[in-house]
Amino acid sequence: MPKMDGMKAARHILRHDENAIIFICTAMGQSHLKEEAQKIGVKEFIVKPFQSSDILQTIHTVFGSQE
Numbered sequence: 590m591p592k593m594d595g596m597k598a599a600r601h602i603l604r605h606d607e608n609a610i611i612f613i614c615t616a617m618g619q620s621h622l623k624e625e626a627q628k629i630g631v632k633e634f635i636v637k638p639f640q641s642s643d644i645l646q647t648i649h650t651v652f653g654s655q656e
Contacts, residue, residue, distance in 0.1 A: 596626065603630045612647060614639070 590598065595613045602609050613626055616637040623634040633647045 596622070596629070599626065599631050600629055610651060612651075 611631045612633045614635045626634045632651045
C-alpha cells in the first residue's frame with residue numbers, strides 16, 4: 590500500500606473500531622510480525638502464497654468462533 594503498511598492500517602482501523610475483524614495477507618512470514626499483529630488485535634495473519642481454501646478456512650475459523 591502506498592501510504593501505510595498493513596500493520597499501520599490495522600492499528601488505524603482498530604483505533605476507530607475496536608471490534609473490527611482484520612485479516613492481514615502478506616508475503617512476509619516472520620513470526621514477530623504475526624505476534625505483533627495478534628497483539629494489536631488482528632484476527633488472522635495469512636502468508637502468501639495461499640490457496641482460496643486457506644482464506645475460506647480462515648474466515649470459517651474466525652466467524653465460526655464468534656457464534
